[in-house]
Amino acid sequence: MRLPRPHRDDLFIAAAGLACxxxxWSFGLYTKSEELFPQRWATLIPLVVMASMEAVRRxxxxxxxxxxxxxxxxxxxxNGNLATVLMFTDVVYAAxxxxxxxxxxxxxxxxxxxxVGVTIAFLVWWQNAFALLIGVITGMISFLPAVTGAIVRNHREAADSARLRAEQTALLAEMDRTQAVGAERARMARELHDMVANHLSAIAIHSTAALSLDDEATTRRALGVIRENSVAGLAEMRRLIGLLRDSSEDTGPAAVPRLSGLxxxxxxxRTNGATSGLAFRLDDTREETGEQLPAPVELAAYRIVQESLTNALKHAAAGTVTVTLVRDERALTVRVTSPFGDRPGPRAPGxxxxxxxxxERVALLGGTFExxxxxxxxGTRIWRVRAELPAEERTPEA
Incomplete structure (x- = not known):
């Protein structure tokens, strides 16, 4: 097994301790005299070993x-060397x-x-106050460095935990911001699609008819429908841009489409689909209870009907498109049916x-959609759009 490479700072500490x-030793400065091994060279062995341990302290x-x-x-x-004792305190701290x-x-x-054990042992052996001094010295070179290391380690771990919490908080904030931006982009995309697609589909269908049919009356009628939808689409675009623009001067509430505009x-x-053989019928069977649906529910229902009518203008075969609204105490049911099959004449791509x-609109409100x-x-087939929107939370009508 390959041993880890010593840290550069540890090598510097070991070299400095060995040099000191x-x-x-060269000046003959020892910590004791008349010991078991009084030879001068004997002091160097613990010194060199301790310096070597300083090199791997980390x-x-x-x-x-x-x-x-x-x-x-x-x-x-x-005879002892003071540098050996000091390096040992650093080894205890580093451990x-x-x-x-x-x-x-x-x-x-x-x-x-x-x-504590050394202090008690020397008190029993010597039975004088000098044993307490030995205990204090033992604590200074072993217990005190260990306690200091524990304090430093606790502070470092607390700092690391605080930094980790800050990074996690920043990450969560960024995730929330990203999700909020994504949700807002999706909402803007739905609004843009629902507000403008209807007009652009009518423009595409009637412009195709005007180009493909060599009839002056049909062309003029198609151009009239194109102009009407162009003006309406432009107005819708301007309204959407006004909603998106951050203007401190615009303090008035924005107009939200409601089911009364169906x-x-x-x-x-009906005007846009006349040339395609489409008829449109509204069957609103909601009970007049004196209460109105929450604004998000009405907006979602309005947009669902609007998009369903747009799809009918694009793809439905000749026949009748029926819009049905049914409301009970629990939910508002929106159902749009249109003839299913191929049809002659111009069609807009989808x-x-x-x-x-x-x-997505229905899912945000916790309803069901099919x-x-x-x-x-x-035996015929129809294309059916059915959305059930919860209507438990209602506000009394002013």
């Missing part, structure tokens, strides 16, 4: 502490700061018990975005 120890903290403990114990049997979490919890307790919407569809927008061909009792 050699300087003290990469191998547990090994450095274990070997350093043996070195400081061996130093007590020589707590850079070691594992379990080691960081155990080392302060272990050194504290060692300090008569005009169906009348416009992208499928209308069905997606209707489905669209597709269904068989009739006489």
């Amino acid at each position: 120890g050699l300087l003290l 990469t191998l903290p547990r090994t450095a502490l274990a070997v350093g403990t043996l070195a400081i114990v061996g130093d007590q049997f020589t 707590v700061v850079y070691g594992t979490t379990a080691s960081a919890r155990r080392i302060p307790y272990s050194t504290g018990l060692i300090t 008569d005009a919407l169906v009348a416009q569809a 992208s499928g975005a209308g069905l997606v927008g209707m489905r 669209a597709g061909p269904v068989p009739e009792a006489d």
Whole structure:
């Protein structure tokens, strides 16, 4: 197994400690005299070993502490070197700061018990106050560095936790912002599609008819419908731009389409679809209860009818398009049926975005939506759009 490479700062600390120890040794400055190994060279062994452990204090903290403990114990049997003692305090500190979490919890307790044990042992042995001094020195070179390392580690972990929380908060804020922007873009896309697609579809159909039929009356009638829808579409676009523009001067509420405007919407569809053999009928069976639906529900229902009529102008075969509204105490049901099949004459292309927008509107309100061909009792098929919108929350009509 390849050992980790020592940190550059640890190598500098080890070199500085070894140099200081050699300087003290060269001048004969020892911490004790008349020991078991009084030879001068014996002091260098713990010094060199401790300096070597300083080099790996960050990469191998547990090994450095274990070997350093043996070195400081061996130093007590020589004349002793102050640099060896000081480097041992740094090894204890590094073992707590850079070691594992379990080691960081155990080392302060272990050194504290060692300090108390040494103090009691020397008190029993010597039975004088000098034993207390030995205990204080033991605590200073073992327990105090361990406690200092624990304090530093706790502060670092608290700072890391605070930084992580700040990063998570910033990430959540960015996610919320992205979701809000996406939701607003989707809402704008639905509004733009529902407000303008109807007029542009009519323009496409009648312009195709004007180009393909060589009849002056038909051309003039088609151009009239094109102009009418162009003006209406431009007005709708200007209204949408006004809603999107951030203007501090515009403090008035924006006009929201309501179901009371369905008569005009169906009348416009009747005009646009006359050349395609389409007839339009509104069957509003809602009960007059004196209460009105919430504005979001009315807007969604209005847009669903508007988009369904637009799709009928684009794709429906000749026949009658029926818009039916039914309301009970629980929900408002919107149903639009149109003849299903191929039809002669000009048709406007579709992208499928209308069905997606209707489905999204209903889903936002917690309702149900379905669209597709269904068989009739006489064997024919119709295209049916059906949306059920919840209407539990209602506000009394002023």
